[in-house]
Amino acid sequence: MSTDTSTTFAFSQNGTASVKCEPSVDEAAAKLEQWNTRRVRVEFIDTDGRLRGKYVNIEKALSSGGIGLPEFFYALSVDEGAYDVPIASADHGYPDFFAIPDWSTLRRAPHEDAVAVVICDVRTKTGEPVEFDGRSALRRTCHRLAKAGFDALIGVELEFYLYQLDDAAHIALREQCPTRLVPVGHTRQTLSVHRWPDHAKFIEDLDAAVATLGIEIESFSTELGYGMLEAALSPVPPLQAADNAARFKQICKDVARRNGMLASFVAKPDMQQEGVGAHLHQSLLREGRNAFCPDDGVSTGMSETFRHYVGGVVATAAELSVFQCPFVNSYRRLDPKFFAPTNISWGIDNRAACLRVITDSRSSTRLEHRRGGADFHPYLSIAASLDGGLHGIANRIEPPEPSAGAAYADTRAQLFPATLRDAAAALHGSTLGRQWYGSDFVDHYAASRVSEATAYEALRDRSVPDWELARYLEVT
Structure with missing residues (x-):
């Protein structure tokens, strides 16, 4: 496994489970600088469980407010149409959710020079996990597990x-x-x-x-x-x-x-x-x-x-x-x-x-x-x-x-x-x-x-x- 891998779970020498703290924004910034990164592909999980994303500059990736993601994202179907779900309605006005990088998933992008990738958790404007988000659902399961x-x-x-x-x-x-x-x-x-x-x-x-x-x-x-x-x-x-x-x-x-x-x-x-x-x-x-x-x-x-x-x-x-x-x-x-x-x-x-x-x-x-x-x-x-x-x-x-x-x-x-x-x-x-x-x-x-x-x-x-x-x- 790559030496750059970060994980929130590990085994200690005596075989018991231990928890590591997730990397801070400052640690992520240092890693991005070490890699001479120019862009970060911020990745999200759509309703079908597929990886999507967009490329942002370093400043945007590290910003405390996160990266804007239209609520409509969770209505996109496999053919880039829209599923017949309430958030696909114009009555909602298509506002933004906000994608917050999980820095434990930060990696270099294979085959893309000066690009890093990071998977995001998606939050509402008030900072709550978005219920439509499958990654947030699994996080809640992990909390129940613990x-x-x-x-x-x-x-x-x-x-x-x-x-x-x-x-x-x-x-x-x-x-x-x-x-x-x-x-x-x-x-x-x-x-x-x-x-x-x-x-x-x-x-x-x-x-x-x-x-x-x-x-x-x-x-x-x-x-x-x-x-x-x-x-x-x-x-x-x-x-x-x-x-x-x-x-x-x-x-x-x-x-x-x-x-x-x-x-x-x-x-x-x-x-x-x-x-x-x-x-x-x-x-x-x-x-x-x-x-x-x-x-x-x-x-x-x-x-x-x-x-x-x-x-x-x-x-x-x-x-x-x-x-x-x-x-x-x-x-x-x-x-x-x-x-x-x-x-x-x-x-x-x-x-x-x-x-x-x-x-x-x-x-x-x-x-x-x-x-x-x-x-x-x-x-x-x-x-x-x-x-x-x-x-x-x-x-x-x-x-x-x-x-x-x-x-x-x-x-x-x-x-x-x-x-x-x-x-x-x-x-x-x-x-x-x-x-x-x-x-x-x-x-x-x-x-x-x-x-x-x-x-x-x-x-x-x-x-x-x-x-x-x-x-x-x-x-x-």
Whole structure:
């Protein structure tokens, strides 16, 4: 990991957790001067969990008032239109919120000379966290975590596809025909050494870029789909894990373009290929030690805390699932044949289950949540797992019986919402969601997902699909 990395969480030599003070503005100013920085890219998280930002001078970045950010920012949709949410109305006048840099996230920008990057928290004019902001929501979860006496470590596995970005690809993108894109790999081959040279230069450049951002990657590997790769990000505290995931996705796309490729995290680009997931590996720490392990300090297996954590995640997973599957395309991925769960099952080292409990050793004991696609909202997905688990611990919720073998066929397990509309409705009706994230947030986020579903339905009915025309054009 880069020596420039700052973090608010660390382990002392005796293995207990310790907290570092976040860098001051003066310390940030000194670092920017040391790096000969000319501009700072201040970064924010939008409603979809994507990284956006703008470039400001040093004086503006260090100003106590923060950087103005229109309230309308949280209404922007994936096509740069507007979601049908109240803050998209001119009746509000589109006033500013203010982005306040979190200097613990200050890094040099890969591939940009004299530029630094910093992720911001967003505040109202009175200094309160903006409820629409996903990073603020995860911060509140982290406060609840600390109040309950825990720290956490989150490891994110992200899968993605690489496509050739040649002249033909540019034409396909301009003509809005991305199905013509050609994957970098032309065979299905998992954990391949033989196929690795297809991606080796890209990975070499990506590895260097993420190191500049202070992101540590445990492993890279090829995955099942044509041109499909996986990166396992090293476990870190929750807010840092979400920041790393958001930054990784953006730098992955940047490095891919520099290598004549297009990197995509769309959940299901091809119905004949595997979808791409974002698996959340998570464990709780109490006084620096894994709280998911039995208390005797020797045995492996599930502690009472771990059981109740799993029970809470199971109990709340359906109503919060829209954070893991936030787009219409997300639901195309959900097919048990491709290890993408449709029910809220759990099992011991069972990849066919939604929640995979791993207890091979005390150091590796953790929960892997396998529902989310790579299009997930990193901040809200992590928050939902932690809040569900804390709910289970506080209320001593025992999980149902574990599923063995084909967990997706376990009729005892509750089904997830099957569509984006259903998932948005589940969040809108969630009492716990409103308690944890606020009614303003729940109403806003649920409305943004309904708006996304409505946009899809309008487009779906506007043209005849290629397959349909090809089937009937000449023979009818």
